Amino acid sequence: MFNIQKSSFLNKIVVMILAVIFLLPIFYAISTSFKTMGEVYTYPITVLPRIFSIEGYMYVFQNLNFLRIIYNTLYVSTFATVITVMITTMGGYAIAKGLFKYRKAIGNLMIMTTFIPIGITLVGVFIIVKDMNLLNNLWGLILPMVFSPTGTFIAIQYMHSIPDEIIESAKIDGANEWQIFSKIIFPLSYPLLATLTIFSFTWRWGDFILPLVTISQGNLYTVQLGLSYVEGNFLLSWNTIMAYALLSLALPLILFFLFQKLFMSGITAGSVKG
Amino acid sequence: MRVNNDTLLNNNLSYQNKKKRFNIISSRFIFLIPSLVFLIAFTIIPIIMIGVISFFSWALINPMKFIGIENFINMFKDANFWTTLIVTFKFELLTVPLTFVISLILALLLYKQDRFSLVMRGFFYWPYTAPAVVSGTLMAWLFSTNTGLINYFLIKIGLSPVSWLQGSFTALLTLSFAQVWGLAGFMMVIFIVGLHEIPQELNESASLDGATKLQIFRYITLPLLRGSSTIVLVLTISYSWNNFTLMYIMTTGGPGYATTITSLYVYQLAFTQFRIGYAAAVSVITVVISIVIALVSMKVLKWEA
Numbered sequence: 001m002f003n004i005q006k007s008s009f010l011n012k013i014v015v016m017i018l019a020v021i022f023l024l025p026i027f028y029a030i031s032t033s034f035k036t037m038g039e040v041y042t043y044p045i046t047v048l049p050r051i052f053s054i055e056g057y058m059y060v061f062q063n064l065n066f067l068r069i070i071y072n073t074l075y076v077s078t079f080a081t082v083i084t085v086m087i088t089t090m091g092g093y094a095i096a097k098g099l100f101k102y103r104k105a106i107g108n109l110m111i112m113t114t115f116i117p118i119g120i121t122l123v124g125v126f127i128i129v130k131d132m133n134l135l136n137n138l139w140g141l142i143l144p145m146v147f148s149p150t151g152t153f154i155a156i157q158y159m160h161s162i163p164d165e166i167i168e169s170a171k172i173d174g175a176n177e178w179q180i181f182s183k184i185i186f187p188l189s190y191p192l193l194a195t196l197t198i199f200s201f202t203w204r205w206g207d208f209i210l211p212l213v214t215i216s217q218g219n220l221y222t223v224q225l226g227l228s229y230v231e232g233n234f235l236l237s238w239n240t241i242m243a244y245a246l247l248s249l250a251l252p253l254i255l256f257f258l259f260q261k262l263f264m265s266g267i268t269a270g271s272v273k274g
Numbered sequence: 275m276r277v278n279n280d281t282l283l284n285n286n287l288s289y290q291n292k293k294k295r296f297n298i299i300s301s302r303f304i305f306l307i308p309s310l311v312f313l314i315a316f317t318i319i320p321i322i323m324i325g326v327i328s329f330f331s332w333a334l335i336n337p338m339k340f341i342g343i344e345n346f347i348n349m350f351k352d353a354n355f356w357t358t359l360i361v362t363f364k365f366e367l368l369t370v371p372l373t374f375v376i377s378l379i380l381a382l383l384l385y386k387q388d389r390f391s392l393v394m395r396g397f398f399y400w401p402y403t404a405p406a407v408v409s410g411t412l413m414a415w416l417f418s419t420n421t422g423l424i425n426y427f428l429i430k431i432g433l434s435p436v437s438w439l440q441g442s443f444t445a446l447l448t449l450s451f452a453q454v455w456g457l458a459g460f461m462m463v464i465f466i467v468g469l470h471e472i473p474q475e476l477n478e479s480a481s482l483d484g485a486t487k488l489q490i491f492r493y494i495t496l497p498l499l500r501g502s503s504t505i506v507l508v509l510t511i512s513y514s515w516n517n518f519t520l521m522y523i524m525t526t527g528g529p530g531y532a533t534t535i536t537s538l539y540v541y542q543l544a545f546t547q548f549r550i551g552y553a554a555a556v557s558v559i560t561v562v563i564s565i566v567i568a569l570v571s572m573k574v575l576k577w578e579a
Binding site: 026106111249 | 421577
């Protein structure tokens with residue numbers, strides 16, 4: 001707690017042990033995904049594959065409609081993210097810099113819905129999606145998820161950090177409300193936009209509960225729904241299941257390594273002081 | 275006279291404020307409308323619908339039949355409902371403190387800005403980007419009784435294998451491990467941000483005054499981490515609150531109802547048994563509890579917009 005520069009040797013050992021524990025699930029998944037079907041079920045198990053095989057991966061691409069499923073998931077995640085970033089940035093701005101009554105109360109109501117996840121309102125959301133004729137439709141997965149309480153919370157905190165004076169002086173210079181937002185606030189919000197984009201994309205990529213109840217046609221499956229189906233299918237071998245799981249994890253992982261700094265910048269926490 | 279003048283001025287101002295009518299554009303309310311539309315359409319209206327449907331008997335295909343509070347009476351007599359409620363709270367009680375402690379330990383180990391810490395943070399963070407279906411699948415395989423790596427190690431060191439996902443308590447424990455594994459790295463970052471905000475001079479002067487490391491942690495670090503702690507608690511509570519994905523994948527709520535949280539029960543009632551009205555009644559109770567938890571969090575933790 002005294003010098004910020006160097007970790008002690010003991011620290012490093014403890015960290016390494018913890019890191020090994022944290023890596024066990026993915027290590028075993030990778031190892032299993034490269035085994036042959038026969039080796040997966042040998043007892044006692046093999047830690048590393050004796051015979052290196054990609055039959056699990058081959059099966060995923062040849063028999064499980066995987067590319068179509070990835071396309072569906074990309075479609076949902078991309079459109080949902082675009083809408084989320086737009087409405088959340090505007091919403092955060094309105095709550096933080098708005099001049100109307102009850103804006104704090106409305107803001108609190110919005111972030112309060114963090115505690116009302118889709119699992120709780122599922123029956124109601126299902127009926128609305130059904131009434132909108134969006135069952136078995138990818139937009140039925142997008143529209144109910146685009147409002148994000150956590151995203152709104154981040155946006156409100158970020159907008160609070162922009163000084164009022166900037167807005168006031170723009171107003172004095174004769175800018176109208178739309179110009180203030182698009183020419184001043186929006187360019188100042190690039191860090192927020194980037195954070196919302198990667199978070200929203202990762203969240204939507206991982207959505208499961210809504211597709212589970214609204215999608216029944218195989219060609220509209222998203223990757224998480226596909227994985228749950230594969231995982232529960234007793235006819236499939238675990239090298240295939242692990243290959244499927246790792247492939248569906250690949251995109252979030254690539255995003256994470258590309259934008260590691262952004263993910264871990266702490267923008268989610270930075271503006272919240274005791 | 276001066277006082278009078280001021281009062282006059284104030285009255286005049288408030289009079290003008292009242293007269294100035296609400297303008298949707300200049301008040302910037304217009305920017306809130308898209309968020310509000312989605313919030314109302316897909317959160318508020320569903321809650322209202324659940325409330326209405328809870329007074330009906332309905333199986334989706336046949337017409338709805340009004341039955342008053344019968345669903346609620348049945349619910350209070352339904353032992354499974356109470357079990358799921360208890361399981362939901364057990365899961366919170368296991369995951370929230372565990373995530374808090376482990377992420378705080380990780381933050382204390384890795385808050386330094388050297389190369390080692392920066393690289394290692396990634397190793398703990400990436401599970402947060404893994405979707406729950408994926409982490410559930412990986413964990414189910416890791417902890418499987420005959421083919422899992424964990425039991426392989428247990429046998430290697432001379433212990434007997436454990437049927438992790440088949441026992442009531444071990445199943446809940448394994449699920450909690452999966453949840454903590456997914457969240458700890460993310461929460462660690464929030465704590466690290468908090469640690470960096472603590473002025474170094476505070477620690478230094480305290481240690482000059484003869485405070486031990488433990489004292490510094492207890493009386494300086496921990497109190498100054500209040501802001502981060504709030505965020506970590508709120509996010510952990512809400513992440514573990516009624517997201518049934520892990521249970522659906524790893525245990526399907528079993529053995530028996532031992533890992534069925536209330537939202538999974540609602541899912542089963544509505545979408546495998548088609549008792550929509552009854553499922554709605556259970557949802558109503560869950561929504562009420564959620565709102566209470568949210569309000570308490572906001573009050574106690576001072577978590578607000």
